[in-house]
Structure formats: C-alpha cells, structure tokens
Amino acid sequence: MSAVPVARRLVRQFRSLVRQPLPAEVEEAAKLHLLDALGVGLAARASSVGRPYSRYAAGVALGGPATVLGSAMGAPASEAALVNGGLIHSLEYDDTHTGSIAHGSAVLAPTVLAAGEAAGAAGATVLKAFALGWETLIRMGLASAAGFQALGFQVTSVGGTLVAAMMAAELSGASEDEAVAAVGIALSGSSGGFEFLTNGSSVKSMHPGWAAHVGITAAAMARAGLTGPETAIEGRNGLFRAFAGDEKGGAAFGSLLEDFGTVWHLPKAAFKFYPCCHYLHPFIEAAGRLAEDGVAADEVDELVCRAPARTAAIICEPWALKQNPPSGHAARWSLPVAVAARLVDGRVDLAAFEAPASPAVLALAGRTRWEPLGRDNFPAAFEAEIFCRTRDGRIREVRIDDVFGNASRPATPEDVRGKFRANAGRTLPLEAVRMIEAAVDAIGAALSLGPLQEALRTEQPQPGRSAA
Incomplete structure (x- = not known):
C-alpha cells in the first residue's frame, strides 16, 4: 500500500x-497575535500604503457576511480576506x-475571520x-x-495559500476529501x-x-466539486520543489507533522515593534545604542x-538603491536609511515611512x-553588528544577538497590547478599540464572532479623534 499523501495526513491531524x-499558553499567544494583527491592519487604513485597499474595498464591500477592517459594510469572505490581509501586511508591522x-x-487572521464569519463559527473554533x-x-x-526566499518567494504567500485553504475548508464544514x-x-x-524590491513597489x-x-x-471550489492533486506538498511539481527548489522539503515537512499537537511553536513567534x-x-536597536552612547548623526x-x-538580497542589494x-x-x-533615520530623527515609526527620507x-x-x-x-x-567611526577618530562597535520581540528576548503582553491600542487608535475611537480588545480576550467563550464583528465595523472617526 502506498504512503498516505502529506496533504491528507495534515488534514486529518x-x-x-x-x-x-x-494548551493555555498557546491560547493566550493566539489571542495576542490576533489582536496584534487587527491593530496593524487598522493602522494601515490611516496610511498612504493602505489607501489602495480601502479604495478597492469600496468597490467590493457591497454586502456580505465578512468584515472589512474599519468599514461598516460587509463583503464576500474571499474579498474581505484579500483586503484585510493586504492591510495587515502593508506596514511591515x-x-x-x-x-x-x-x-x-x-x-491566517484574515482567513479565519472571514471564513468564520461566513460560517457562523464559534469563537473557540x-x-x-x-x-x-x-x-x-x-x-x-x-x-x-530560507529555501523559499532563496528563489524569490515568501513561505507566507506560497505556503500560506495551502494553509488558508485547509482552514477555510474546516470552518465551512467540508469533508476530509474536500x-x-x-x-x-x-x-x-x-x-x-520578490521582484517588488527592484523599485520598492507596494x-x-x-x-x-x-x-x-x-x-x-x-475551499469553496472543492465543496462545489473541483478536485486538486493530493501530492500538492511533496509532489514533483508540488510546493517545496516548485517554490523552494527543495527535493526533500516535502518529506521534511511530513516528518515535522509527527509532533503536530504536542510541540507548539506559536508562543515563540515574534512581535515587531x-x-x-x-x-x-x-x-x-544597534543605532539606538550608539545614540544612547552620545553619538550624534553629524559626527x-x-x-x-x-x-x-x-x-542581503532584501535589505542591502543593490546598495545604491538602498x-x-x-x-x-x-x-x-x-538598511542604510533605517539606521540613519534612527540616528538623525531619533525614531523609526510609522511617520518615518510616509514620505521620502530627508x-x-x-x-x-x-x-x-x-x-x-x-x-x-x-x-x-x-x-546585527555596527562599526561606527566619528569625525574625531572615536570608534564604537555595537552587536545585537537577536531582535527584541523574538523568543530569546520576548515582549510582554502589555507591550503587545500597548502597540495594538496605539495602532487601532489611528483609525477608530477609543470605545471601539476597547471593544475589540475585550472581544478578542473573550473569543474562546464566544458563540460567534458577533461581538468582534460589531467592534471592527465601527466607521473611521473624524480627523483628530484617536485612542492613542
């Protein structure tokens, strides 16, 4: 008998x-990551790079079960997921x-929210x-x-598509075969x-x-009767061979499923600040330490x-363009502009990327x-390591062993909540921000996504109103 295809093993598990x-630790981590995603998506609605998504949503949000972040009008689930995913990722936050x-x-957040709203799923599910x-x-x-990136792809997008399909199928009540x-x-x-790097396009x-x-x-097409290859993960034209050039990746992923449900990686996922x-x-961070040590940009x-x-291909090349x-x-x-901005302006925040560098x-x-x-x-x-020589000949060297927010230097829950409140407050009034936070905290006991949906559909306030 032939081995069970990896996709079927995955779906069954x-x-x-x-x-x-x-597990309690995983549930709390999931809530914080969901809250963080909603915050950065809402912040993007107040940003120039989020504007195309708001414009697109205005044309498709003509009614439907799913929520578009910061909009009172519902939309079809697949369209809401497209817009919300774009908003959440547009600030690189x-x-x-x-x-x-x-x-x-x-x-994953736009997938489960849209599919969950469409299906009337319970919050815990x-x-x-x-x-x-x-x-x-x-x-x-x-x-x-890093095999996917080596060939110019994100596992987030190419692998995330398959994961989103599995999640949406489950939430919509699909059978195992579907x-x-x-x-x-x-x-x-x-x-x-990754060709966007050639001109910094959005x-x-x-x-x-x-x-x-x-x-x-x-997931919807599968429920309608369309079929797909069971070897989408490990096949000779499957995910790993096509997008990572990796002959062994499918088998390696199959091996990693052996501890699925017993070993949990989500609590170690990093938050960005x-x-x-x-x-x-x-x-x-390293540039910040230089500044704390008294190094001024003009020195x-x-x-x-x-x-x-x-x-290097992402943050260094071509150097003249960077x-x-x-x-x-x-x-x-x-890389050079981010470091320079920290030393010249004393901050690297959302405003730092709204206009060309000074x-x-x-x-x-x-x-x-x-x-x-x-x-x-x-x-x-x-x-990261930075070597700095000032005009008077002084030498400073700074090393960062790992980024703040990663598992080795974890952020606190209050760090994440503070980030959420500041981000969501760029788009929503204070009461709506509080409602979203409360709804996410209570999602595990919610019979539906109704309370969260109500809070997320609050319209953008007039200019000047903020929860920050």
Missing part, C-alpha cells in the same frame, strides 16, 4: 486537533516566526483554527529554512514574488491577502553594518556601507 482544547520566516497572522494554521505554516518554513482537494487546488493559486503587501483570498476560494522589514530591527564619518549574508530609495515605503527594506538621513546613508557578518544564526536569530 488538523481536523482532529481543532476539536480539542488548546505584522508578526513573524523568525526560524521559519513566516508572517503568519497576515494570512476560530481561535483554534488560527493557532493550528500558525503551527502548520511554521512547519512549512522550518522544513526548507479539504484535501482544497489544499491541492490552492497550489495552483500560490504566488508572491505589491508585497498583497501577498498574504492573496493567499487568504485564494485559500477561501479553493518597528514598521519595516524585520531584518532591519536589530540594526535599528559620524563612517558606519559599517554587518548583516547576515542571506538577508542608499536612496525611491519612496518612503521603499525605505522599509533599506536630506540629512540620505546624507548619513551615503556614508554607510555593509559587509557580511562573519558567522550568523539566521534565521533562528536576527543579528
């Missing part, structure tokens, strides 16, 4: 686990599991599907390390390339939203940033160069 309670390089919540989706996506990333078919169908919709933000959109559509590429965060003669070689990015948004992936920031970026970090622990840890 997922369907079994979603009917069991989550959403969470990451660093070892797998997976932006889990940006694809939605939360469990969200946590188990995270566990699945993390294992996909771990199975091939759920397996949904995973196979979703493979044909997987996408999300399309990367659509990657997780598209994955959620395709996943929900794949700067709205830019996660690889930049330890360098921003710097030279900065040398030592970065893990496998991050030193002078074409837009504020493009600077979210610029002449002072660009001048310091022009005095910055990069070189590979000798030995690194990427992607398990996001490390």
Whole structure:
C-alpha cells in the first residue's frame, strides 16, 4: 500500500486537533497575535500604503457576511480576506516566526475571520483554527529554512495559500476529501514574488491577502466539486520543489507533522515593534545604542553594518538603491536609511515611512556601507553588528544577538497590547478599540464572532479623534 499523501495526513491531524482544547499558553499567544494583527491592519487604513485597499474595498464591500477592517459594510469572505490581509501586511508591522520566516497572522487572521464569519463559527473554533494554521505554516518554513526566499518567494504567500485553504475548508464544514482537494487546488493559486524590491513597489503587501483570498476560494471550489492533486506538498511539481527548489522539503515537512499537537511553536513567534522589514530591527536597536552612547548623526564619518549574508538580497542589494530609495515605503527594506533615520530623527515609526527620507538621513546613508557578518544564526536569530567611526577618530562597535520581540528576548503582553491600542487608535475611537480588545480576550467563550464583528465595523472617526 502506498504512503498516505502529506496533504491528507495534515488534514486529518488538523481536523482532529481543532476539536480539542488548546494548551493555555498557546491560547493566550493566539489571542495576542490576533489582536496584534487587527491593530496593524487598522493602522494601515490611516496610511498612504493602505489607501489602495480601502479604495478597492469600496468597490467590493457591497454586502456580505465578512468584515472589512474599519468599514461598516460587509463583503464576500474571499474579498474581505484579500483586503484585510493586504492591510495587515502593508506596514511591515505584522508578526513573524523568525526560524521559519513566516508572517503568519497576515494570512491566517484574515482567513479565519472571514471564513468564520461566513460560517457562523464559534469563537473557540476560530481561535483554534488560527493557532493550528500558525503551527502548520511554521512547519512549512522550518522544513526548507530560507529555501523559499532563496528563489524569490515568501513561505507566507506560497505556503500560506495551502494553509488558508485547509482552514477555510474546516470552518465551512467540508469533508476530509474536500479539504484535501482544497489544499491541492490552492497550489495552483500560490504566488508572491520578490521582484517588488527592484523599485520598492507596494505589491508585497498583497501577498498574504492573496493567499487568504485564494485559500477561501479553493475551499469553496472543492465543496462545489473541483478536485486538486493530493501530492500538492511533496509532489514533483508540488510546493517545496516548485517554490523552494527543495527535493526533500516535502518529506521534511511530513516528518515535522509527527509532533503536530504536542510541540507548539506559536508562543515563540515574534512581535515587531518597528514598521519595516524585520531584518532591519536589530540594526535599528544597534543605532539606538550608539545614540544612547552620545553619538550624534553629524559626527559620524563612517558606519559599517554587518548583516547576515542571506538577508542581503532584501535589505542591502543593490546598495545604491538602498542608499536612496525611491519612496518612503521603499525605505522599509533599506538598511542604510533605517539606521540613519534612527540616528538623525531619533525614531523609526510609522511617520518615518510616509514620505521620502530627508536630506540629512540620505546624507548619513551615503556614508554607510555593509559587509557580511562573519558567522550568523539566521534565521533562528536576527543579528546585527555596527562599526561606527566619528569625525574625531572615536570608534564604537555595537552587536545585537537577536531582535527584541523574538523568543530569546520576548515582549510582554502589555507591550503587545500597548502597540495594538496605539495602532487601532489611528483609525477608530477609543470605545471601539476597547471593544475589540475585550472581544478578542473573550473569543474562546464566544458563540460567534458577533461581538468582534460589531467592534471592527465601527466607521473611521473624524480627523483628530484617536485612542492613542
């Protein structure tokens, strides 16, 4: 007898686990990650890079069961998931599991919310599907390390599409065969390339939203009778071979399913506290330490940033473009500009990327160069080293062993809640922000997503109103 295809094994385990309670630590982590995702998505509605999603939503939110963040009008589930996923990812402020390089919540939160609203699912079921989706996506990333990125793809988008399909199938009441078919169908919709880096275009933000959109559509098509390959994960044209160039990735992922439900990775997923590429965060921290040590931007003669070689294609290359990015948004992936902004402006926040970098920031970026970090622990840890020489000949060197918010330097729940309140307050009045937080805290006992839906559908207040 032939071995059971990996997708069928996965679906069977997922369907079994979603009917069991989550460990308390995992449930609390899932709530915080869901809350964080909603906050960054709401913040994006007040940002220039989120504006295309609001405009698109205005044309599709013509009624439907699912919520578009910050809008009173409902929408079809697949369209709401597309918009919300795009909003959540557009500021580069959403969470990451660093070892797998997976932006889990940006694809999984819009999927479970839209599919859960459409199905009238209980809050506990939605939360469990969200946590188990995270566990699945993390294992996909771990199975091939940085293999997806090496070929110019995000596991968030290409793997997230398959995970979203499985989650949506379960929430919609699909059978095992239909759920397996949904995973196979979703493979044909997987996408999300890194060519955006050539001009800093904003399309990367659509990657997780598209994955959620395709996943929900794949589940609906499977229930309608469309079929898909059962070997979508390990097949010769499956996920790992096609998008990571990895002959062994499918088998490695299958092996990682052996501890699915007993080993939990979600509590170790990282929260981000700067709205830019996660690889930049330890360098921003290092620049902050230089500033604390009394180094002023106009005193710097030279900065040398030592970065893990496998991050260079994202934050260092081509260096001339990174030193002078074409837009504020493009600077979210610029190592020299992020470091310079911290030293020149004293902060790297949402406002830092709403407009092109200032002449002072660009001048310091022009005095910055990069070189590979000798030995690194990427992607398990996001490390950074900065060498600084001032005009009077003083030398300063700073090293960050891992980024704040990662498992080795975890954020507190209050850190995450404070971030949520500030972000959601950019779009919603204080009472709505409090309602969302309370609804997420109580989601495990909620008979439906009604309380959360009501809070999320609060219209944007007049300018000047904020919960921050």
